[in-house]
Every structure is written in structure tokens, then in C-alpha cells.
Amino acid sequence: MAVSYAPGLIGAVLVGVNFAKSAAFALGIPLIPVHHIKGHIAANYIAFPELEPPFLCLAISGGNTMLVDVRTYTEMKIIGETRDDAAGECFEKTARILGMPYPGGKHVDALAQKGDDQKYTLPHSLIEGSPYDMSFSGLKTAVVNLVHNAEQKGEALDRESLCASFCRAVSESLVPRTMALARELGYKKIAVAGGVAANSRIRKDFCTAAEKDGVTLYIPPLSLCGDNAAMIGCQGYYEYLAGNTAGSDLNAYANMEL
Amino acid sequence: MLILGFESSAKSASVALCDENGLISQYFQNSGLTHSRTLLPMAEDMLKNLGLTIGDIDLIAVSCGPGSFTGVRIGVSVVKGLAWACDKPVCGVSTLLAMAYNGVCAHEGSIICCVMDARREQFYNALFIMRDGIPVRLCEDRAIGADKLVEDIKNINKPIFIVGDGASLCYNTLNNFEFRTVLAPEPMRYQTAWGVCMAARREPQQSVHELLPVYLRLSQAERERQERIFGK
Ligand SMILES: [Zn+2]
Numbered sequence: 001m002a003v004s005y006a007p008g009l010i011g012a013v014l015v016g017v018n019f020a021k022s023a024a025f026a027l028g029i030p031l032i033p034v035h036h037i038k039g040h041i042a043a044n045y046i047a048f049p050e051l052e053p054p055f056l057c058l059a060i061s062g063g064n065t066m067l068v069d070v071r072t073y074t075e076m077k078i079i080g081e082t083r084d085d086a087a088g089e090c091f092e093k094t095a096r097i098l099g100m101p102y103p104g105g106k107h108v109d110a111l112a113q114k115g116d117d118q119k120y121t122l123p124h125s126l127i128e129g130s131p132y133d134m135s136f137s138g139l140k141t142a143v144v145n146l147v148h149n150a151e152q153k154g155e156a157l158d159r160e161s162l163c164a165s166f167c168r169a170v171s172e173s174l175v176p177r178t179m180a181l182a183r184e185l186g187y188k189k190i191a192v193a194g195g196v197a198a199n200s201r202i203r204k205d206f207c208t209a210a211e212k213d214g215v216t217l218y219i220p221p222l223s224l225c226g227d228n229a230a231m232i233g234c235q236g237y238y239e240y241l242a243g244n245t246a247g248s249d250l251n252a253y254a255n256m257e258l
Numbered sequence: 259m260l261i262l263g264f265e266s267s268a269k270s271a272s273v274a275l276c277d278e279n280g281l282i283s284q285y286f287q288n289s290g291l292t293h294s295r296t297l298l299p300m301a302e303d304m305l306k307n308l309g310l311t312i313g314d315i316d317l318i319a320v321s322c323g324p325g326s327f328t329g330v331r332i333g334v335s336v337v338k339g340l341a342w343a344c345d346k347p348v349c350g351v352s353t354l355l356a357m358a359y360n361g362v363c364a365h366e367g368s369i370i371c372c373v374m375d376a377r378r379e380q381f382y383n384a385l386f387i388m389r390d391g392i393p394v395r396l397c398e399d400r401a402i403g404a405d406k407l408v409e410d411i412k413n414i415n416k417p418i419f420i421v422g423d424g425a426s427l428c429y430n431t432l433n434n435f436e437f438r439t440v441l442a443p444e445p446m447r448y449q450t451a452w453g454v455c456m457a458a459r460r461e462p463q464q465s466v467h468e469l470l471p472v473y474l475r476l477s478q479a480e481r482e483r484q485e486r487i488f489g490k
Contacts (some may be wrong), residue, residue: 010328011327011328011331011477014294014331014332014335015331015335016330016335017294017335018294018297018298018331018332018335018336018339019335019336019338019339019342020339021298021336021339022298022335022336022337022338022339022343023340023343024314024339024341024343025298025302025340025341025343026312026339026340026343026344027343027344062441211301246300247299248302249295249296249298249299250295250301251292251294251295252294
């Protein structure tokens with residue numbers, strides 16, 4: 001019985017953990033705690049059975065944005081991450097200010113298809129002295145200001161182009177950084193994981209960059225990008241092989257190191 | 259009939275095993291440690307000490323609220339996991355009804371005033387009267403302010419026995435009036451899994467999927483969302 005025990009919304013994680021551990025106890029089977037982000041990464045093993053560590057993975061979701069050196073199935077190290085908002089959070093804020101329903105990532109994606117990605121100039125994330133860390137709060141603020149300014153001046157907003165420019169800004173913050181780190185670590189395999197990996201602009205830019213660098217790219221199908229129990233089961237299998245089981249005193253955590 | 263009961267609606271946590279004759283075993287902890295870590299190990303250890311397995315149990319009971327959102331959620335989730343895995347019936351009982359059984363040490367005909375601290379200047383409360391050693395409900399579970407509670411009990415000319423994790427807070431409030439109030443002694447004050455088992459004997463059984471938490475109030479997140487949409 002594998003269960004996502006951290007990180008996440010604590011009220012939700014508590015329900016899953018307490019159900020799973022009592023069920024495992026009653027069934028007399030092993031209980032396996034799984035880190036949620038490791039689960040996202042493991043979605044790649046389901047989609048690509050030939051994929052084996054080590055490789056570099058960009059994990060991008062509503063709560064996390066990180067570059068992970070996946071050394072074995074269970075041991076990994078964060079090389080770079082966002083200093084503030086996650087990429088997915090930034091997508092949701094943009095969707096919300098444009099009046100789209102939650103979750104809004106796919107609506108932003110759909111609108112972006114019809115827009116001009118060069119129309120609006122949006123800031124790129126840059127952290128002085130930490131080339132692999134990222135920041136998305138500046139981008140979020142820029143979008144909010146742009147929309148408010150247009151409203152105040154009564155100017156029509158080119159929503160399609162704003163979404164396209166926004167997707168480009170996010171992609172350009174993520175893709176070149178990931179490729180540079182793969183070159184530095186000498187990895188010829190790159191995986192992408194998490195809900196934001198469903199974004200078509202990011203997928204397209206990764207494909208182009210990987211081909212140019214001669215790197216094999218792994219991005220799960222859309223059905224495995226968002227939160228799902230299959231990825232937890234998959235990572236649970238590798239955690240079990242590594243002997244990582246828990247007792248009935250397992251707790252849920254809002255935050256947890258990878 | 260063996261009933262395994264769980265109580266985690268406030269600070270204390272307890273697990274009890276009862277049959278038709280009464281209490282067989284109870285583990286109780288009022289440490290403030292998270293129920294998510296302590297509740298299931300108490301049940302596991304208790305069954306082990308009794309030489310029983312979960313398969314020997316006939317009914318799994320839980321206090322399903324009102325109470326702390328987190329505590330209720332943990333208790334209900336634990337019980338759902340157990341009952342689902344071993345295909346047992348469950349019984350979700352009102353936290354306030356379960357704690358009313360603490361009134362067995364009050365006189366026949368006494369009023370049992372069950373109170374939990376619901377924060378935001380409210381109590382979760384229900385009133386019961388002891389009849390033949392069983393608490394009989396006088397009103398529905400509710401979230402009310404102290405003034406409303408005073409209003410409700412000011413015409414009751416019977417001893418009022420106050421139980422629950424909000425008992426001392428309530429007692430101090432009611433003490434300003436001339437009520438015949440008795441604060442339950444500390445070991446009889448808190449809600450327990452024994453009370454949950456007692457209440458479950460007279461409540462309908464449910465399937466695991468019918469069991470739901472009862473919050474009585476909106477969660478903080480729901481409240482904030484409504485305030486955003488409709489204003490305060
Ligand atoms: Zn996720």
C-alpha cells in the first residue's frame with residue numbers, strides 16, 4: 001500500500017495517509033510512504049519502461065519547480081529550484097486574472113495557441129549567482145500589472161497574445177536552464193514531470209532543444225502529468241525494493257525534503 | 259458483539275473495545291501529539307495485547323463530529339481504511355452524543371450539557387437528560403454562543419452536569435449565573451472512545467462509503483471563499 005505522505009495540502013494528505021495506513025494494517029501488507037514529487041518523476045517509468053536512472057528531471061507543478069538529479073530510483077538531489085512561486089502557481093494566477101475557471105493551466109495553453117508570443121514583453125527569471133535557481137514572482141506581478149493597466153486605460157487586451165507571451169516567458173525560464181544543467185552534468189537523458197509538463201509550449205520547446213543537443217527527452221503523456229495514483233504506486237514499487245516501508249505511526253507532512 | 263471505537267475529535271485521542279457487557283480495553287492519550295501519528299498505533303497495540311486481530315471485530319465506530327476538522331478527518335479516515343480493508347460495518351456517532359455517556363456518573367434526571375470549544379466565541383453543544391442510565395437527546399447538535407446557551411438552560415430547574423473538552427470554559431461562563439451546575443471531574447470530562455462504543459450500540463450501522471464527517475460549520479477555507487464571493 002503506497003501513499004503520498006508529503007508534501008501537499010495538509011488536510012488532504014492527512015486523509016490519504018490515515019486511510020492508507022489503516023488499510024495496510026488491516027490487510028497485513030507493507031505500508032510505503034512516497035514523496036509526492038518522486039511520484040511525479042516516476043510517472044516517466046510508466047510511460048517509458050526503458051528509462052533508467054541516472055538522468056536529469058525538471059519537476060514542474062502547482063507547488064514545486066525544481067531541477068532534480070535523479071541518481072537512482074529512490075535517491076535524488078535538487079540542483080536548482082524556484083525561490084518563490086512555482087511555475088504552476090504562476091499559470092493559475094494568470095488564468096484567474098483573465099477570468100478563467102480553476103484549474104486554469106489548460107485554458108491559458110488553449111488561448112496561447114492563437115496568440116502572438118512576441119507581442120508582450122515579460123520578465124525572465126534570473127537569480128544572481130545561482131544559475132539553476134528560478135523565480136516566478138516577477139513574471140506573476142508583471143502579468144497582473146499588465147492586465148490592471150489595460151483595464152484602467154480602457155485598452156483592449158489581446159488575451160491570446162498575452163497567454164502566448166506568458167507561456168513563452170515560462171518556457172524560456174525553464175528549457176534553456178534544464179539543457180544547460182544536463183550539459184554540465186553530462187546527462188544525455190532528460191525527463192520532465194508534473195502538471196505543468198502538460199503545457200504544449202513547454203513540450204514543444206523541450207523537443208526542439210533536445211533534438212538540437214542530441215539528448216533523449218522523456219515527457220509523460222498528459223494523462224500522467226497531473227496528480228495521479230498510478231505514479232505513487234510506481235514510485236512505491238521502487239521504494240519497497242529499496243526497503244523504505246513505514247509503520248502505523250506514519251504521519252502526513254505539508255513540506256518535506258526530496 | 260465486539261465494537262472497536264475511535265475518538266479523535268479534539269485534543270485527546272482514544273481507542274476502546276467494548277462488548278454488550280461494557281468496556282474491555284481503552285487506550286487514552288491527552289498529550290497534544292498529532293492523532294495522525296498516535297491513533298492507529300494505539301489500536302494496533304491494544305488488539306495485540308488482547309490477542310485479537312481486526313478480523314475479530316464486528317463493528318467499527320467513530321466520533322464523526324462536530325469537532326476539530328483535522329481530528330475528525332483523521333478519525334474518519336482511519337476507520338474508513340480499516341473497515342474498507344476488512345469489509346466491516348461502521349457507525350459514525352455524534353461526538354456530543356458520545357461524550358454525553360460521561361453523564362452516567364450524574365444522578366438520574368440530570369441534564370448533561372456537552373460542550374466543545376468551537377473557537378470564534380462559540381461552543382459545539384447539545385443537551386441530554388439521563389433516563390435509566392442512558393442520555394436522551396433534548397436538542398440537535400449545534401454551534402452556539404454562550405448567551406444562547408444561557409438562554410436555553412436558564413429555565414431548567416435540574417442539576418446540570420457539564421462534560422467535554424470545553425467544559426471548564428463553559429462552567430466558568432455559566433458560574434456567573436445561579437445555575438445548579440456541576441463540572442465533571444477531570445477523568446470523566448473528556449470525550450472518549452468508550453462513549454463512542456456506547457453510543458454506537460444504539461445508532462444505525464452504515465457501510466464504509468456512507469460514513470462522512472459532520473462539521474456543523476464551514477471550514478476556514480470555505481468560509482473565506484464565501485466571504486470572497488458574497489461579502490461578509
Ligand atoms: Zn502534484
